[in-house]
Amino acid sequence: MRIKKKYYSFLFPLxxxxxxxxxVYYIYNSYRLIEKDLIASSKEITTKIMDEMDEENDISKEQLLQYFKYNLHKQLIKSQSNQENKTNFSFTSLKxxxxxLVNSYTKENxxxxAIRSEIYSLYDEINKKELILNNSLIVYESKNKITNPINVNQSVWTTDNSVEEKNTNLSINNKQHYKYKVESRVDFELLNIKFLLFKKIIPLIIVSLLIVSIIVYLYWKSIQNLEKQENKIKQLHLTIDSIAHELNTPITTIKFAIQTIQETEKKKIINRQLSRLENTIESIFEKNIEEEQLVNKKIIDDLFKEIKQQHPEVLIILNLDFQQNNSLNSYDFRLIVQNLIENSIKYGATKIQxxxxxxxxxxxxxxxxxxGIxxxxxxxxxxxxxxxxxxININVNGLGIGLYIVKTTTNKYNGIIRLDNNKENGVNFLIELPNEK
Structure with a gap:
């Protein structure tokens, strides 16, 4: 996991x-859908109850006319003298x-x-007068009262009747004509809709919270594991640094010991390997060694003769265009070249261009x-x-610092390094360094 922990700390909350x-969006949409279904079911039940009320209580327009006439039309009420003419019909009998019916249809679910059927407008078209001025006329209403009505039915109809009445004072019969425009509606409300909604939504909320909790827990465990890995890597680095430090003493001892060796060729080989070992240890401690001597064509030629002698089994081809060198010293040049060539050979290269x-x-x-990589x-x-x-890397010896040395040396000169794989096999390393005085 190469992304820094601080980026995880930012990315995860996002x-x-x-x-x-x-x-939340899913739960909200589910909430609205369930709400819609509950209202639709309630409306269906209300429609059935309303139809059954109409079937069981066949209220004719004549009955309504009599009711309007004797209970709402004040002028007629005042002129009444014969109480026997009053209708026996009453809306209270429907309640x-x-x-x-409400209890019968809703006990299972x-x-x-709450249901309410009302006449909210009664217009006397003969006298051009609205007879229902304040409260509407309740035809029937459940014991549970409606607070937020939803309309399920609305109708407009007219009565057109002539009624013959007897005036007892004048002993004559009068034929009265009444014409009413009636507007009515049936409303309903599902009173416990909130309870029913949450009853269905709570399992979704619990599942969502469980999913979020599991993700948070897994993230927490991942951070813990990441910290453990970082601690192990730090310990590994510390161990390698300690080993490199401890190697300084035997290297110094070996340097003194090789002075006793008489054979020149063996001494050169040992000194060369000791030099490589010292360079590796110095790179681990990130020491910057400055040499006054800049690399030149002779140094380059000598270095590659030495490398070819060390690796006769590898074909190393050098194309050199040397015009000037104003910045790169021979020590750093040797570090770059040796590490890249040895890295290629370790990973199966038989030809290096x-x-x-x-x-x-x-x-x-x-x-x-x-x-390749x-x-x-x-x-x-x-x-x-x-x-x-x-x-394959299990069988290849290395500490993983060769390319790090190359990168560090390149950065020292404010240069750039590019790496890409060849189309067939192998890799390309391109290093560009400023060459100014």
């Missing part, structure tokens, strides 16, 4: 927020029936439905035919102690 937003240009810009191009590992191969995790 992803978690998106997830919670999606969960117990509505409660019975635990709905609490080198193209060096020393002009206004120093360009060092290394190409080999080795096994997996694309996913390329951004990290210059990290200190980083090694590609693959089976």
């Amino acid at each position: 992803v978690l927020l998106v997830l919670i937003t999606l969960q 117990p029936k509505i409660d019975s 635990n709905f609490e439905i 080198l193209n060096f240009e020393f002009n206004n810009i120093i360009k060092l191009l290394f190409s080999d035919n080795g096994i 997996p694309e996913k590992d390329i951004p990290f191969v210059f990290d200190k102690y980083y090694r590609v995790n693959r089976e």
